[in-house]
Amino acid sequence: MYRRTRRIPVCLLGAAVLGAGALTVLPGAESHADTVGANHGVTIPAGARTPFTTVETESGRPAGGADIHSIEPGDPAPTKATLETEASGYAYTRLDVTGASVSMPNRTGKQANSLVVRAAIPDAPEGGGITASLNLYVDGKYRQAIRLSSEQAWNYRGAGTNPDDPNAGGVAYRFYNEFPVRVKGAPIPAGSTLTLRKDSGNKASFYAVDSVDLENVGPARTRPDGSLSVVDYGADPTFEKDSTTAVQQAVDAAREQGKSVWIPEGKYLTNSFEGAAPLNFTGVTVRGAGMWYSTIYRRPPLPAKQRTQILVGSDTELSDIQIDSNAVWRDVRGPGGADYGINASGAKGWLVERIWTRHTDANWLSGTGGTMRDSRTGDSYGDGFNINNSNKPGPDTKGDNITVQNNFARGTGDDSFAVYSDSGTNGDNGQLSGARVLNNTAIAPWWANGLRIAGGEDIQFRNNLVKSVSSNSALDISVFGDSGHPLESATVSGNVLIGGGGWNGVRHGVRIGSPAPTSRFPDAYTNVTMTDNVMRGALRAGLYIDRKNIRATLTDNTIDGPANQGIWIAPGVTGVGAFRNNTVKNLLPGQVATRNDSKDTFTVTE
Helix, strand or coil: CCECCCCCCHHHCCCEEEECCEEEECCCCCCCCCCEEECCCEEECCCCCCCEEEEEHHHCEEECCCEEEECCCCCCCCCCCCCCCCCHHHEEEEECCCCCEEEEECCCCCCECEEEEEEECCCCCCCCCCEEEEEEEECCEEEEEEEEECCCCCEEECCCCCCCCCCCCCEEECCCEEEEEECCCCCECCCCEEEEECCCCCCCCCEEEEEEEEECCCCCCCCCCCCEEHHHHCCCCEEEEECHHHHHHHHHHHHHHCCCEEECCEEEEECCCCCCCCCECCCCEEEECCCCCEEEEECCCCCCCCCCCEEECCCEEEECCEEEECCCECCCCCCCECCCCEEECCCCCEEEECCEEECCCCEEECCECCEEECCEEECCCCCCEEEECCCCCCCCCCCECCEEECCEEECCCCCCEEEECECCCCCCCCCCECCEEECCEEECCCCCCCEEEECEECEEEECCEEECCCCCCCEEEECCCCCECCECCEEEECCEEECCCCCCCCCCCEEECCCCCCCCCCCCCEEEEEECCEEECCCCCCEEECCCCEEEEEECCEEECCCCCCEEECCCCCEEEEEECCEEECCCCCCCCEEECCCCCEEEEC
16 A cells, blocks of 8 residues: 655665754754754754664665555555554565665764664464564675564454454554664674665565664673672573572662662573562662663563562662563453563652663553653553553552653554553542653554653653654543543643554544543543644644643644644634644645634634
């Protein structure tokens, strides 16, 4: 449906770069994002600072029968998940014949000793995935084979047996995975060209190659003075024996002695025996050698019957590790094996930084005064980062004054960054307040939204970047179901929101909604101020306002190139919109900047 072969001029070959506080673009590179012109011409960068550079393969040079598949402006809005909808930039390069390749220059100005290849290969006929290699060349010379897998991809929505079964009536989604690669031999020099090629020994019937991250990973961190090493308590860094008990014993000893815990370089098998309890780091500082060096790998027997989340409570500091798992579909506590990456709570605050969660459910963030920063998540089965107040009252789960800053999420299985305030089963759970979601990047969530604000008070989403949402919206502003608290106040400023308007019903670039008639708060208003945001390339309307009881202030925003209207106010909306100095541009023929289907009940003041 969206197959296109494009020859990209040499002058456009390049990289979309995540660095310097934003997704910026190198000279001579194809543009994949933008910055926000705010505060009377001052440029505000949107997105996370990261140590890696992302190169989109559609900005590279296809050869040998490779072609680029993409969704272009004006194409019909998608009605189901496809390899295009789940690709960053809504485009990927397909290699399906021997000799097909895509080449990309390293224009980062730095050498790269590590890569993350984001790609998809077919499922097995009966489900469960396959493995296959893809060859890497540097400046035309073979360097190494990269192992790819679809064992943790290709779920089937609505399958009658389980989400991993392709023959049970479900609809396929979750196609891609990220594959970290340590480059063999010398690092890839700045200015060189790397090529991914399907050779005769690369046996997958097709390779959908989305993007490549280039990173020059520094040396492993060293052991902090006075720390207790998990290896000294019997943990095995060679991944041979289970380390759950040993790691927990080291943490318990450190808590008792007032010391910190050290997780040396290695891969540690945990939760691999039935009945293994989740690791609990509450009250202890736990540090690893770095997210490329120290990995806690959770491998519960499947179908899983136990929790594997890592618990972070008051006065915990956790940093510099990777958390990975063998999960194959989403169902916390269920047989697919997915569980929270970390589950943070506590009335006295906590700090999580420089961690990388993969193939987990959400990073579940509650308590008071917690911060999660400078971290990554990929290929998740739930939200990337979820600030919440749980669903029952308690001093450790209030969800107040939590900050999520400078994090990178790609391929999440629910909202990449979310805040939700829930009144709970009995309606006695208090309102969440003070959430801060700042300078984060959300790329290609395969389910739900890039950003979501679901109720709360004094919520701020500032200077975030969203790119390419498959199923829903780049940003959704509303409440959390029928038990969700109203959105009393939210500020959304300086964000770059690219795409949105996916296949899950009729979705749009950005949506502002309010409680449903069945809500516990049916007459509550949604109150939001949006300033200095860029909304670009929505697959339907750029900004959609629905339901009733909306108070929205929109100032100095830009809506660029939506497939349908710039702003669409649906029938039945009540309230007021204060719209000032907003720009709608690059409309397609026949589309209008603003369509108000509730003129008698929703007053727009310019």
